Amino acid sequence: MTGEQAERLKRRFRENGTEWRQIDERVDLTRFIMMAKLEKPYAHVHPGETAFTFADGLIVETGAIILSGSRPGARRAAYLAETHFALISENAVFETLGDFLSLTRPPWHKLCGPALTLICGPSRTADIEKTLVMGAHGPRRLIVGTAPPELIKEMLDEGRA
Protein backbone atom coordinates (compact mmCIF):
# COMPACT_ATOMS: atom_id res chain seq x y z
CA MET A 1 0.00 0.00 0.00
CA THR A 2 1.42 3.40 -0.95
CA GLY A 3 1.35 6.38 1.42
CA GLU A 4 -1.21 8.07 -0.81
CA GLN A 5 -3.46 4.99 -0.75
CA ALA A 6 -3.13 4.85 3.03
CA GLU A 7 -4.29 8.47 3.26
CA ARG A 8 -7.40 7.82 1.17
CA LEU A 9 -8.11 4.59 3.01
CA LYS A 10 -7.94 6.47 6.28
CA ARG A 11 -10.57 8.91 5.01
CA ARG A 12 -12.89 6.12 3.87
CA PHE A 13 -12.47 4.20 7.12
CA ARG A 14 -13.42 7.34 9.03
CA GLU A 15 -16.53 7.84 6.86
CA ASN A 16 -17.54 4.19 7.36
CA GLY A 17 -16.90 4.11 11.09
CA THR A 18 -14.11 1.52 10.74
CA GLU A 19 -11.30 1.70 13.30
CA TRP A 20 -7.83 1.14 11.89
CA ARG A 21 -4.64 -0.13 13.51
CA GLN A 22 -1.55 -0.01 11.32
CA ILE A 23 0.72 -2.69 12.67
CA ASP A 24 4.46 -2.59 11.98
CA GLU A 25 5.96 -4.61 14.79
CA ARG A 26 5.47 -8.00 16.25
CA VAL A 27 4.54 -6.65 19.65
CA ASP A 28 1.69 -4.60 18.14
CA LEU A 29 0.41 -7.62 16.31
CA THR A 30 0.36 -9.60 19.54
CA ARG A 31 -1.48 -6.75 21.22
CA PHE A 32 -4.06 -6.63 18.40
CA ILE A 33 -4.74 -10.32 18.79
CA MET A 34 -4.90 -10.08 22.57
CA MET A 35 -7.48 -7.35 22.14
CA ALA A 36 -9.53 -9.68 20.02
CA LYS A 37 -9.36 -12.23 22.83
CA LEU A 38 -8.54 -14.86 20.28
CA GLU A 39 -9.32 -18.21 21.77
CA LYS A 40 -11.04 -20.19 19.09
CA PRO A 41 -10.09 -18.52 15.84
CA TYR A 42 -13.09 -18.00 13.57
CA ALA A 43 -14.74 -21.23 14.67
CA HIS A 44 -17.85 -20.49 16.72
CA VAL A 45 -18.78 -17.06 17.87
CA HIS A 46 -21.64 -16.59 20.25
CA PRO A 47 -23.67 -13.41 20.16
CA GLY A 48 -22.11 -10.62 22.14
CA GLU A 49 -18.58 -11.95 21.77
CA THR A 50 -15.73 -10.66 19.69
CA ALA A 51 -14.85 -12.25 16.38
CA PHE A 52 -11.41 -12.45 14.89
CA THR A 53 -11.05 -13.07 11.18
CA PHE A 54 -8.28 -13.14 8.62
CA ALA A 55 -9.68 -10.99 5.85
CA ASP A 56 -8.47 -11.37 2.30
CA GLY A 57 -7.94 -7.79 1.21
CA LEU A 58 -8.98 -4.16 1.10
CA ILE A 59 -10.66 -1.94 -1.49
CA VAL A 60 -9.32 1.61 -1.26
CA GLU A 61 -12.12 3.35 -3.14
CA THR A 62 -14.84 2.34 -0.68
CA GLY A 63 -12.79 1.26 2.35
CA ALA A 64 -14.29 -2.24 2.16
CA ILE A 65 -12.60 -5.27 3.64
CA ILE A 66 -12.93 -8.49 1.67
CA LEU A 67 -13.90 -11.49 3.76
CA SER A 68 -14.13 -14.77 1.92
CA GLY A 69 -16.01 -17.76 3.14
CA SER A 70 -13.13 -20.06 2.26
CA ARG A 71 -12.47 -20.23 6.01
CA PRO A 72 -15.64 -21.87 7.32
CA GLY A 73 -17.57 -19.84 9.81
CA ALA A 74 -15.72 -16.57 9.21
CA ARG A 75 -18.67 -14.80 7.61
CA ARG A 76 -21.15 -16.01 10.19
CA ALA A 77 -18.84 -14.86 12.96
CA ALA A 78 -18.45 -11.46 11.33
CA TYR A 79 -22.23 -10.92 11.50
CA LEU A 80 -22.82 -12.38 14.96
CA ALA A 81 -20.09 -10.68 16.93
CA GLU A 82 -20.39 -7.53 19.01
CA THR A 83 -16.95 -6.38 17.85
CA HIS A 84 -15.26 -7.68 14.72
CA PHE A 85 -11.45 -7.71 14.54
CA ALA A 86 -10.12 -8.31 11.04
CA LEU A 87 -6.45 -8.83 10.27
CA ILE A 88 -5.34 -8.12 6.72
CA SER A 89 -2.02 -8.35 4.94
CA GLU A 90 -1.12 -4.82 3.87
CA ASN A 91 -0.14 -5.90 0.36
CA ALA A 92 -3.62 -7.26 -0.42
CA VAL A 93 -4.90 -3.90 -1.63
CA PHE A 94 -7.22 -3.27 -4.57
CA GLU A 95 -7.87 0.21 -5.88
CA THR A 96 -11.50 -0.35 -6.92
CA LEU A 97 -14.19 -3.01 -6.73
CA GLY A 98 -13.80 -3.41 -10.49
CA ASP A 99 -10.10 -4.28 -10.07
CA PHE A 100 -11.02 -6.95 -7.58
CA LEU A 101 -13.89 -8.36 -9.67
CA SER A 102 -11.88 -8.55 -12.89
CA LEU A 103 -9.06 -10.33 -11.07
CA THR A 104 -11.30 -12.91 -9.49
CA ARG A 105 -13.48 -13.54 -12.48
CA PRO A 106 -12.21 -16.72 -14.10
CA PRO A 107 -11.48 -18.94 -11.08
CA TRP A 108 -14.23 -17.37 -8.94
CA HIS A 109 -15.03 -20.45 -6.87
CA LYS A 110 -11.41 -21.37 -6.32
CA LEU A 111 -10.48 -17.89 -5.14
CA CYS A 112 -13.52 -16.83 -3.22
CA GLY A 113 -14.99 -20.02 -1.89
CA PRO A 114 -18.71 -20.56 -1.45
CA ALA A 115 -19.37 -16.99 -0.39
CA LEU A 116 -17.66 -13.66 0.05
CA THR A 117 -18.63 -10.46 1.82
CA LEU A 118 -17.40 -6.91 1.39
CA ILE A 119 -17.68 -5.04 4.68
CA CYS A 120 -17.66 -1.25 5.01
CA GLY A 121 -17.72 -0.46 8.71
CA PRO A 122 -20.03 -1.63 11.49
CA SER A 123 -23.59 -2.72 10.87
CA ARG A 124 -25.96 0.24 10.75
CA THR A 125 -29.49 1.43 10.14
CA ALA A 126 -31.23 4.73 9.50
CA ASP A 127 -34.78 3.40 9.44
CA ILE A 128 -35.97 5.66 12.27
CA GLU A 129 -36.22 9.22 10.94
CA LYS A 130 -33.05 8.69 8.92
CA THR A 131 -31.00 8.91 12.12
CA LEU A 132 -27.84 6.85 11.71
CA VAL A 133 -27.45 4.19 14.40
CA MET A 134 -24.41 1.90 14.51
CA GLY A 135 -24.88 -1.74 15.48
CA ALA A 136 -28.20 -2.72 13.93
CA HIS A 137 -28.01 -6.52 13.76
CA GLY A 138 -24.29 -7.04 13.28
CA PRO A 139 -21.19 -5.71 15.05
CA ARG A 140 -21.20 -2.29 16.67
CA ARG A 141 -17.46 -1.96 16.03
CA LEU A 142 -15.23 -3.05 13.18
CA ILE A 143 -11.51 -2.91 13.97
CA VAL A 144 -9.18 -3.54 11.06
CA GLY A 145 -5.51 -4.34 11.58
CA THR A 146 -3.13 -4.19 8.63
CA ALA A 147 0.29 -5.75 8.96
CA PRO A 148 3.18 -6.68 6.67
CA PRO A 149 2.62 -10.17 5.21
CA GLU A 150 5.87 -11.55 6.64
CA LEU A 151 4.78 -10.55 10.14
CA ILE A 152 1.48 -12.39 9.76
CA LYS A 153 3.25 -15.44 8.35
CA GLU A 154 5.72 -15.44 11.23
CA MET A 155 2.88 -15.36 13.73
CA LEU A 156 1.00 -18.16 12.00
CA ASP A 157 4.12 -20.34 11.86
CA GLU A 158 4.70 -19.85 15.57
CA GLY A 159 1.07 -20.66 16.27
CA ARG A 160 1.45 -23.95 14.44
CA ALA A 161 4.64 -24.86 16.31
Added chain:
Amino acid sequence: MKASLSIRLAARAAARDGQLRENLRRSTELSLEKRRKLVEDIPNYSRHRGNLAASRRESVRRMDSLLAEAVERLESAGIRCHLAGDAEEAQRLVLEICGDLRRIVKGKSMVSEEIGLNAALEAAGKEVVETDLGEYIVQLRGEAPSHITAPALHLNRRQIAELFERELGMEYSEDPETLTAAAREHLRDRFLKAQVGITGANFVVAETGTIILVENEGNIGLASTLPPVHIAVTGIEKILPRLIDADAALRLLPVNGTGQRSTAYVSFISSPAPEMSGPQEVHVIFLDNGRRRLAERGDARALACIRCGACLNVCPLFRRVGGHGYGSVYPGPIGILTTPFLIEGAEGHGLENSLADACSLCEACAEVCPAEIPLPDLIRGAREEKAAAAPALGRITWKIFGRLCAHPTLFRVAGWFARRLPASVLRGLTPAWSLGRALPRSSRYRFRTLLAERRRR
Protein backbone atom coordinates in the same frame (compact mmCIF):
# COMPACT_ATOMS: atom_id res chain seq x y z
CA MET B 1 -63.41 3.41 -12.07
CA LYS B 2 -63.94 2.21 -8.50
CA ALA B 3 -60.32 1.32 -7.84
CA SER B 4 -59.11 4.49 -9.45
CA LEU B 5 -61.31 6.52 -7.14
CA SER B 6 -59.96 4.72 -4.06
CA ILE B 7 -56.40 5.58 -5.09
CA ARG B 8 -57.32 9.21 -5.45
CA LEU B 9 -58.90 9.15 -2.02
CA ALA B 10 -55.84 7.45 -0.48
CA ALA B 11 -53.62 10.04 -2.08
CA ARG B 12 -55.83 12.87 -0.90
CA ALA B 13 -55.84 11.59 2.69
CA ALA B 14 -52.06 11.20 2.60
CA ALA B 15 -51.60 14.70 1.27
CA ARG B 16 -53.67 16.08 4.15
CA ASP B 17 -51.58 14.24 6.78
CA GLY B 18 -49.13 16.93 7.88
CA GLN B 19 -47.01 14.53 9.91
CA LEU B 20 -46.57 12.22 6.97
CA ARG B 21 -45.64 15.07 4.65
CA GLU B 22 -43.06 16.40 7.07
CA ASN B 23 -41.48 12.92 7.49
CA LEU B 24 -41.45 12.45 3.74
CA ARG B 25 -39.97 15.84 3.02
CA ARG B 26 -37.17 15.49 5.54
CA SER B 27 -36.08 12.00 4.66
CA THR B 28 -36.30 12.33 0.88
CA GLU B 29 -34.38 15.61 0.99
CA LEU B 30 -31.66 14.08 3.12
CA SER B 31 -31.21 11.13 0.75
CA LEU B 32 -31.12 13.45 -2.25
CA GLU B 33 -28.58 15.77 -0.68
CA LYS B 34 -26.25 12.89 0.18
CA ARG B 35 -26.75 11.51 -3.30
CA ARG B 36 -25.93 14.83 -4.95
CA LYS B 37 -22.64 15.18 -3.07
CA LEU B 38 -21.55 11.66 -4.01
CA VAL B 39 -22.46 12.06 -7.67
CA GLU B 40 -20.21 15.12 -7.77
CA ASP B 41 -17.44 13.37 -5.87
CA ILE B 42 -17.30 10.07 -7.77
CA PRO B 43 -14.96 10.34 -10.76
CA ASN B 44 -16.54 9.31 -14.07
CA TYR B 45 -20.00 8.98 -12.57
CA SER B 46 -21.70 9.30 -15.94
CA ARG B 47 -19.48 6.61 -17.43
CA HIS B 48 -20.49 4.18 -14.67
CA ARG B 49 -24.11 5.16 -15.27
CA GLY B 50 -23.73 4.43 -18.98
CA ASN B 51 -22.18 1.05 -18.17
CA LEU B 52 -25.01 0.16 -15.83
CA ALA B 53 -27.66 1.23 -18.33
CA ALA B 54 -26.03 -0.83 -21.09
CA SER B 55 -25.72 -3.89 -18.89
CA ARG B 56 -29.32 -3.59 -17.71
CA ARG B 57 -30.54 -3.26 -21.31
CA GLU B 58 -28.67 -6.44 -22.12
CA SER B 59 -30.21 -8.17 -19.09
CA VAL B 60 -33.70 -7.32 -20.32
CA ARG B 61 -32.98 -8.15 -23.96
CA ARG B 62 -31.45 -11.53 -23.10
CA MET B 63 -33.74 -12.34 -20.18
CA ASP B 64 -34.40 -15.95 -21.19
CA SER B 65 -30.88 -16.93 -22.21
CA LEU B 66 -29.37 -15.32 -19.10
CA LEU B 67 -31.89 -17.13 -16.95
CA ALA B 68 -30.87 -20.46 -18.49
CA GLU B 69 -27.18 -19.63 -18.00
CA ALA B 70 -27.64 -18.55 -14.37
CA VAL B 71 -29.67 -21.65 -13.54
CA GLU B 72 -27.03 -23.92 -15.06
CA ARG B 73 -24.16 -22.27 -13.14
CA LEU B 74 -26.02 -22.12 -9.85
CA GLU B 75 -27.17 -25.73 -10.08
CA SER B 76 -23.69 -26.97 -10.94
CA ALA B 77 -22.45 -25.41 -7.67
CA GLY B 78 -25.21 -27.08 -5.67
CA ILE B 79 -27.70 -24.21 -5.47
CA ARG B 80 -31.23 -25.38 -6.29
CA CYS B 81 -33.13 -23.21 -8.75
CA HIS B 82 -36.89 -22.89 -9.20
CA LEU B 83 -38.98 -20.96 -11.71
CA ALA B 84 -42.24 -19.40 -10.59
CA GLY B 85 -44.72 -18.19 -13.20
CA ASP B 86 -46.86 -16.20 -10.81
CA ALA B 87 -47.20 -15.18 -7.18
CA GLU B 88 -49.19 -18.24 -6.21
CA GLU B 89 -46.61 -20.61 -7.65
CA ALA B 90 -43.82 -18.76 -5.85
CA GLN B 91 -45.68 -19.04 -2.55
CA ARG B 92 -46.21 -22.75 -3.12
CA LEU B 93 -42.53 -23.28 -3.93
CA VAL B 94 -41.42 -21.53 -0.72
CA LEU B 95 -43.85 -23.65 1.31
CA GLU B 96 -42.63 -26.83 -0.36
CA ILE B 97 -39.00 -25.98 0.42
CA CYS B 98 -39.88 -25.16 4.02
CA GLY B 99 -41.71 -28.46 4.49
CA ASP B 100 -42.05 -29.01 8.25
CA LEU B 101 -39.71 -26.15 9.13
CA ARG B 102 -41.75 -23.47 10.87
CA ARG B 103 -39.49 -20.71 12.12
CA ILE B 104 -38.61 -18.28 9.35
CA VAL B 105 -36.57 -15.07 9.39
CA LYS B 106 -36.84 -12.67 6.47
CA GLY B 107 -34.52 -10.09 5.01
CA LYS B 108 -35.99 -7.11 3.18
CA SER B 109 -37.26 -8.10 -0.25
CA MET B 110 -39.58 -6.18 -2.57
CA VAL B 111 -40.33 -9.33 -4.55
CA SER B 112 -41.64 -11.06 -1.43
CA GLU B 113 -43.91 -8.06 -0.84
CA GLU B 114 -45.00 -8.26 -4.46
CA ILE B 115 -46.11 -11.89 -4.09
CA GLY B 116 -47.65 -11.42 -0.63
CA LEU B 117 -45.34 -14.04 0.81
CA ASN B 118 -45.79 -13.27 4.51
CA ALA B 119 -49.55 -13.67 4.42
CA ALA B 120 -49.23 -16.98 2.57
CA LEU B 121 -46.65 -18.31 5.05
CA GLU B 122 -48.70 -17.25 8.04
CA ALA B 123 -51.80 -18.84 6.55
CA ALA B 124 -49.83 -22.09 6.37
CA GLY B 125 -49.00 -21.84 10.07
CA LYS B 126 -45.42 -20.58 9.74
CA GLU B 127 -43.86 -18.11 12.14
CA VAL B 128 -42.36 -15.46 9.90
CA VAL B 129 -40.62 -12.36 11.14
CA GLU B 130 -39.24 -9.42 9.15
CA THR B 131 -35.79 -8.56 10.43
CA ASP B 132 -34.92 -5.31 8.62
CA LEU B 133 -35.68 -2.64 11.22
CA GLY B 134 -38.02 -0.66 8.96
CA GLU B 135 -39.78 -3.81 7.74
CA TYR B 136 -40.07 -5.08 11.32
CA ILE B 137 -41.74 -1.82 12.30
CA VAL B 138 -44.29 -1.95 9.48
CA GLN B 139 -44.91 -5.66 10.14
CA LEU B 140 -45.68 -4.89 13.80
CA ARG B 141 -48.09 -2.19 12.61
CA GLY B 142 -49.69 -4.55 10.11
CA GLU B 143 -48.85 -2.18 7.26
CA ALA B 144 -47.08 -2.38 3.92
CA PRO B 145 -43.72 -0.63 3.43
CA SER B 146 -44.07 2.91 2.09
CA HIS B 147 -40.74 3.18 0.27
CA ILE B 148 -38.54 0.73 -1.65
CA THR B 149 -35.42 1.29 0.46
CA ALA B 150 -36.89 2.97 3.56
CA PRO B 151 -39.99 0.97 4.52
CA ALA B 152 -40.90 3.01 7.63
CA LEU B 153 -40.25 6.37 6.01
CA HIS B 154 -43.78 7.52 6.81
CA LEU B 155 -43.37 7.17 10.60
CA ASN B 156 -41.67 9.41 13.13
CA ARG B 157 -39.87 8.38 16.32
CA ARG B 158 -42.88 9.05 18.52
CA GLN B 159 -45.05 6.67 16.53
CA ILE B 160 -42.32 4.01 16.64
CA ALA B 161 -41.73 4.54 20.37
CA GLU B 162 -45.45 4.01 21.05
CA LEU B 163 -45.47 0.90 18.87
CA PHE B 164 -42.46 -0.67 20.62
CA GLU B 165 -43.85 0.18 24.04
CA ARG B 166 -47.08 -1.59 23.15
CA GLU B 167 -45.75 -4.53 21.14
CA LEU B 168 -42.39 -5.27 22.76
CA GLY B 169 -43.31 -4.25 26.30
CA MET B 170 -40.34 -1.96 26.59
CA GLU B 171 -40.11 1.32 28.44
CA TYR B 172 -41.21 4.28 26.32
CA SER B 173 -38.24 5.85 24.55
CA GLU B 174 -37.95 8.05 21.48
CA ASP B 175 -34.20 7.54 21.22
CA PRO B 176 -33.44 5.82 17.87
CA GLU B 177 -30.44 4.06 19.43
CA THR B 178 -32.54 2.58 22.26
CA LEU B 179 -35.29 1.57 19.82
CA THR B 180 -32.79 -0.07 17.45
CA ALA B 181 -31.17 -1.93 20.35
CA ALA B 182 -34.56 -3.23 21.50
CA ALA B 183 -35.36 -4.56 18.03
CA ARG B 184 -31.90 -6.12 17.81
CA GLU B 185 -32.39 -7.89 21.13
CA HIS B 186 -35.82 -9.24 20.18
CA LEU B 187 -34.75 -10.39 16.76
CA ARG B 188 -31.40 -11.94 17.74
CA ASP B 189 -33.22 -14.73 19.48
CA ARG B 190 -35.40 -15.32 16.42
CA PHE B 191 -32.29 -15.50 14.24
CA LEU B 192 -30.63 -18.09 16.46
CA LYS B 193 -33.73 -20.30 16.45
CA ALA B 194 -34.63 -19.82 12.80
CA GLN B 195 -34.85 -22.83 10.52
CA VAL B 196 -35.23 -20.98 7.23
CA GLY B 197 -33.86 -17.62 6.06
CA ILE B 198 -35.67 -15.89 3.19
CA THR B 199 -34.07 -12.95 1.36
CA GLY B 200 -34.37 -11.29 -2.01
CA ALA B 201 -31.43 -10.98 -4.36
CA ASN B 202 -30.31 -7.58 -5.62
CA PHE B 203 -28.62 -9.27 -8.56
CA VAL B 204 -27.71 -12.72 -9.81
CA VAL B 205 -24.63 -13.07 -12.02
CA ALA B 206 -25.18 -15.47 -14.92
CA GLU B 207 -21.50 -15.89 -15.77
CA THR B 208 -20.45 -17.14 -12.33
CA GLY B 209 -23.75 -18.27 -10.82
CA THR B 210 -23.52 -15.82 -7.94
CA ILE B 211 -26.27 -14.33 -5.76
CA ILE B 212 -25.53 -10.73 -4.72
CA LEU B 213 -27.07 -9.32 -1.53
CA VAL B 214 -26.72 -5.65 -0.59
CA GLU B 215 -27.54 -4.39 2.92
CA ASN B 216 -26.56 -2.22 5.89
CA GLU B 217 -27.98 -3.85 8.97
CA GLY B 218 -26.41 -7.32 8.85
CA ASN B 219 -29.82 -8.97 9.07
CA ILE B 220 -29.59 -10.32 5.54
CA GLY B 221 -26.15 -11.69 6.40
CA LEU B 222 -27.55 -13.42 9.47
CA ALA B 223 -30.59 -14.72 7.56
CA SER B 224 -28.28 -16.19 4.91
CA THR B 225 -25.64 -17.68 7.24
CA LEU B 226 -27.44 -18.88 10.40
CA PRO B 227 -30.46 -21.02 9.39
CA PRO B 228 -29.78 -24.37 7.69
CA VAL B 229 -31.90 -23.36 4.69
CA HIS B 230 -31.57 -20.13 2.69
CA ILE B 231 -34.13 -19.16 0.05
CA ALA B 232 -33.50 -16.17 -2.22
CA VAL B 233 -36.52 -14.89 -4.17
CA THR B 234 -35.86 -12.62 -7.13
CA GLY B 235 -37.25 -11.42 -10.46
CA ILE B 236 -36.06 -12.89 -13.74
CA GLU B 237 -34.97 -9.41 -14.85
CA LYS B 238 -32.33 -9.11 -12.10
CA ILE B 239 -29.71 -11.29 -13.81
CA LEU B 240 -26.45 -9.56 -14.74
CA PRO B 241 -24.63 -11.06 -17.72
CA ARG B 242 -21.09 -10.85 -16.30
CA LEU B 243 -19.47 -10.48 -12.90
CA ILE B 244 -17.82 -7.23 -13.99
CA ASP B 245 -21.32 -5.77 -14.55
CA ALA B 246 -21.64 -5.87 -10.77
CA ASP B 247 -19.00 -3.13 -10.62
CA ALA B 248 -21.27 -0.39 -11.97
CA ALA B 249 -24.36 -1.87 -10.32
CA LEU B 250 -22.80 -1.98 -6.85
CA ARG B 251 -21.39 1.52 -7.23
CA LEU B 252 -24.68 3.11 -8.31
CA LEU B 253 -27.22 1.23 -6.19
CA PRO B 254 -26.08 2.57 -2.77
CA VAL B 255 -25.39 6.09 -4.09
CA ASN B 256 -28.89 6.41 -5.53
CA GLY B 257 -30.67 4.33 -2.92
CA THR B 258 -29.47 5.65 0.40
CA GLY B 259 -26.83 8.23 -0.53
CA GLN B 260 -23.98 5.95 0.53
CA ARG B 261 -20.72 5.29 -1.30
CA SER B 262 -21.16 1.66 -0.37
CA THR B 263 -23.49 -0.21 1.95
CA ALA B 264 -22.03 -1.85 5.06
CA TYR B 265 -22.32 -5.32 3.51
CA VAL B 266 -22.27 -6.76 0.01
CA SER B 267 -22.36 -10.55 -0.14
CA PHE B 268 -21.62 -12.83 -3.08
CA ILE B 269 -22.99 -16.33 -2.57
CA SER B 270 -21.92 -19.03 -5.01
CA SER B 271 -22.71 -22.33 -3.29
CA PRO B 272 -24.04 -23.86 -0.06
CA ALA B 273 -21.69 -23.45 2.92
CA PRO B 274 -19.08 -26.09 3.70
CA GLU B 275 -18.64 -27.90 7.02
CA MET B 276 -21.89 -26.75 8.60
CA SER B 277 -20.65 -23.14 8.62
CA GLY B 278 -23.82 -21.84 7.00
CA PRO B 279 -26.86 -23.05 5.09
CA GLN B 280 -26.48 -26.55 3.70
CA GLU B 281 -29.37 -25.87 1.34
CA VAL B 282 -29.52 -22.77 -0.84
CA HIS B 283 -32.47 -22.15 -3.16
CA VAL B 284 -33.15 -19.43 -5.70
CA ILE B 285 -36.70 -18.79 -6.89
CA PHE B 286 -36.79 -16.84 -10.14
CA LEU B 287 -40.10 -15.06 -10.49
CA ASP B 288 -41.83 -14.04 -13.71
CA ASN B 289 -45.21 -12.82 -12.34
CA GLY B 290 -45.96 -10.52 -15.26
CA ARG B 291 -42.40 -9.54 -16.20
CA ARG B 292 -42.45 -11.28 -19.58
CA ARG B 293 -45.88 -9.82 -20.22
CA LEU B 294 -44.53 -6.38 -19.38
CA ALA B 295 -41.69 -6.94 -21.84
CA GLU B 296 -44.14 -7.91 -24.57
CA ARG B 297 -47.12 -5.65 -23.99
CA GLY B 298 -45.76 -2.78 -21.94
CA ASP B 299 -42.43 -1.06 -22.35
CA ALA B 300 -39.57 -3.47 -21.57
CA ARG B 301 -37.30 -0.59 -20.60
CA ALA B 302 -39.05 -0.41 -17.23
CA LEU B 303 -37.51 -3.80 -16.38
CA ALA B 304 -34.03 -2.25 -16.24
CA CYS B 305 -34.93 -0.91 -12.79
CA ILE B 306 -32.51 -1.84 -9.97
CA ARG B 307 -34.97 -0.78 -7.21
CA CYS B 308 -32.85 2.02 -5.78
CA GLY B 309 -35.80 4.32 -5.10
CA ALA B 310 -34.14 7.51 -6.37
CA CYS B 311 -37.11 8.25 -8.65
CA LEU B 312 -39.37 8.15 -5.60
CA ASN B 313 -37.21 10.61 -3.68
CA VAL B 314 -37.20 13.22 -6.47
CA CYS B 315 -40.86 12.81 -7.44
CA PRO B 316 -42.89 15.86 -6.29
CA LEU B 317 -45.97 13.69 -6.11
CA PHE B 318 -44.37 10.90 -4.08
CA ARG B 319 -42.97 13.49 -1.70
CA ARG B 320 -46.50 14.70 -0.98
CA VAL B 321 -48.45 11.46 -0.74
CA GLY B 322 -45.88 8.76 0.12
CA GLY B 323 -45.85 5.14 -0.98
CA HIS B 324 -49.18 4.10 0.50
CA GLY B 325 -51.03 6.65 -1.64
CA TYR B 326 -50.22 4.61 -4.73
CA GLY B 327 -51.89 1.51 -3.33
CA SER B 328 -49.04 -0.68 -4.61
CA VAL B 329 -45.81 -2.11 -3.19
CA TYR B 330 -44.08 -0.38 -6.12
CA PRO B 331 -44.88 3.32 -5.75
CA GLY B 332 -43.45 6.39 -7.46
CA PRO B 333 -42.66 6.84 -11.15
CA ILE B 334 -41.36 3.28 -11.62
CA GLY B 335 -44.41 1.91 -9.82
CA ILE B 336 -46.71 3.63 -12.32
CA LEU B 337 -45.12 1.48 -15.01
CA THR B 338 -44.68 -1.86 -13.25
CA THR B 339 -47.71 -2.08 -10.95
CA PRO B 340 -50.29 -2.89 -13.66
CA PHE B 341 -48.22 -5.92 -14.69
CA LEU B 342 -46.68 -7.17 -11.44
CA ILE B 343 -49.37 -6.66 -8.83
CA GLU B 344 -52.14 -9.18 -8.91
CA GLY B 345 -55.59 -7.72 -9.35
CA ALA B 346 -54.20 -4.39 -10.49
CA GLU B 347 -55.00 -4.81 -14.16
CA GLY B 348 -58.66 -4.84 -15.04
CA HIS B 349 -59.43 -2.67 -12.02
CA GLY B 350 -58.51 0.51 -13.77
CA LEU B 351 -55.58 0.87 -11.40
CA GLU B 352 -52.99 1.32 -14.12
CA ASN B 353 -55.06 4.06 -15.69
CA SER B 354 -55.35 6.07 -12.53
CA LEU B 355 -51.64 5.58 -11.77
CA ALA B 356 -50.64 6.97 -15.16
CA ASP B 357 -52.20 10.23 -14.01
CA ALA B 358 -50.06 10.27 -10.86
CA CYS B 359 -47.28 12.22 -12.54
CA SER B 360 -46.68 15.85 -13.42
CA LEU B 361 -44.19 14.95 -16.20
CA CYS B 362 -41.59 17.16 -14.52
CA GLU B 363 -38.89 14.71 -15.69
CA ALA B 364 -36.83 14.84 -12.48
CA CYS B 365 -36.89 11.04 -12.30
CA ALA B 366 -35.29 10.64 -15.73
CA GLU B 367 -32.42 12.81 -14.55
CA VAL B 368 -31.58 10.65 -11.53
CA CYS B 369 -32.38 7.11 -12.73
CA PRO B 370 -29.04 5.22 -12.62
CA ALA B 371 -30.27 2.76 -15.24
CA GLU B 372 -31.18 5.66 -17.56
CA ILE B 373 -34.81 4.57 -17.84
CA PRO B 374 -36.69 7.36 -19.66
CA LEU B 375 -39.48 7.21 -17.09
CA PRO B 376 -41.46 10.28 -18.26
CA ASP B 377 -41.52 9.00 -21.86
CA LEU B 378 -42.79 5.65 -20.67
CA ILE B 379 -45.43 7.28 -18.47
CA ARG B 380 -46.50 9.45 -21.41
CA GLY B 381 -46.88 6.23 -23.41
CA ALA B 382 -49.07 4.73 -20.70
CA ARG B 383 -51.20 7.88 -20.76
CA GLU B 384 -51.67 7.70 -24.48
CA GLU B 385 -52.87 4.15 -24.09
CA LYS B 386 -55.20 5.28 -21.37
CA ALA B 387 -56.53 8.13 -23.53
CA ALA B 388 -57.28 5.70 -26.32
CA ALA B 389 -59.36 3.64 -23.91
CA ALA B 390 -61.10 6.58 -22.23
CA PRO B 391 -64.91 7.06 -22.37
CA ALA B 392 -66.02 8.21 -25.82
CA LEU B 393 -67.69 11.40 -24.55
CA GLY B 394 -64.46 12.67 -22.96
CA ARG B 395 -62.44 11.71 -26.05
CA ILE B 396 -64.79 13.66 -28.32
CA THR B 397 -64.78 16.68 -25.99
CA TRP B 398 -60.98 16.81 -26.04
CA LYS B 399 -60.89 16.46 -29.81
CA ILE B 400 -63.28 19.38 -30.17
CA PHE B 401 -61.31 21.38 -27.60
CA GLY B 402 -58.13 20.74 -29.62
CA ARG B 403 -59.81 22.11 -32.77
CA LEU B 404 -61.14 25.17 -30.95
CA CYS B 405 -57.67 25.98 -29.62
CA ALA B 406 -56.33 26.11 -33.15
CA HIS B 407 -58.98 28.62 -34.33
CA PRO B 408 -59.05 31.94 -32.41
CA THR B 409 -62.48 33.05 -33.57
CA LEU B 410 -64.13 29.71 -32.85
CA PHE B 411 -62.38 29.68 -29.48
CA ARG B 412 -63.76 33.10 -28.63
CA VAL B 413 -67.30 32.07 -29.53
CA ALA B 414 -67.06 28.79 -27.62
CA GLY B 415 -65.64 30.66 -24.63
CA TRP B 416 -68.64 33.00 -24.63
CA PHE B 417 -70.98 29.99 -24.40
CA ALA B 418 -68.85 28.09 -21.91
CA ARG B 419 -68.86 30.97 -19.44
CA ARG B 420 -72.64 30.87 -19.45
CA LEU B 421 -72.95 27.10 -18.87
CA PRO B 422 -73.21 25.63 -15.35
CA ALA B 423 -69.99 23.98 -14.13
CA SER B 424 -71.67 20.59 -13.81
CA VAL B 425 -72.36 20.51 -17.54
CA LEU B 426 -68.74 21.26 -18.38
CA ARG B 427 -67.55 18.58 -15.98
CA GLY B 428 -70.00 16.12 -17.47
CA LEU B 429 -68.39 16.60 -20.88
CA THR B 430 -65.09 15.16 -19.55
CA PRO B 431 -66.18 12.59 -16.95
CA ALA B 432 -62.81 10.83 -16.43
CA TRP B 433 -60.76 14.01 -16.35
CA SER B 434 -63.07 15.82 -13.95
CA LEU B 435 -62.72 13.11 -11.33
CA GLY B 436 -60.57 14.54 -8.56
CA ARG B 437 -60.12 17.91 -10.29
CA ALA B 438 -61.79 21.15 -9.34
CA LEU B 439 -63.08 23.44 -12.09
CA PRO B 440 -61.98 27.00 -11.42
CA ARG B 441 -64.56 29.75 -11.80
CA SER B 442 -63.99 31.63 -15.03
CA SER B 443 -62.34 34.99 -14.55
CA ARG B 444 -64.00 38.25 -15.50
CA TYR B 445 -60.77 39.27 -17.18
CA ARG B 446 -59.99 37.39 -20.32
CA PHE B 447 -56.40 36.56 -21.09
CA ARG B 448 -56.70 37.96 -24.61
CA THR B 449 -57.93 41.32 -23.26
CA LEU B 450 -55.14 41.48 -20.69
CA LEU B 451 -52.54 40.65 -23.31
CA ALA B 452 -53.85 43.28 -25.68
CA GLU B 453 -53.78 45.91 -22.91
CA ARG B 454 -50.22 45.05 -21.96
CA ARG B 455 -49.13 45.34 -25.59
CA ARG B 456 -50.66 48.77 -25.84
CA ARG B 457 -48.75 49.94 -22.73
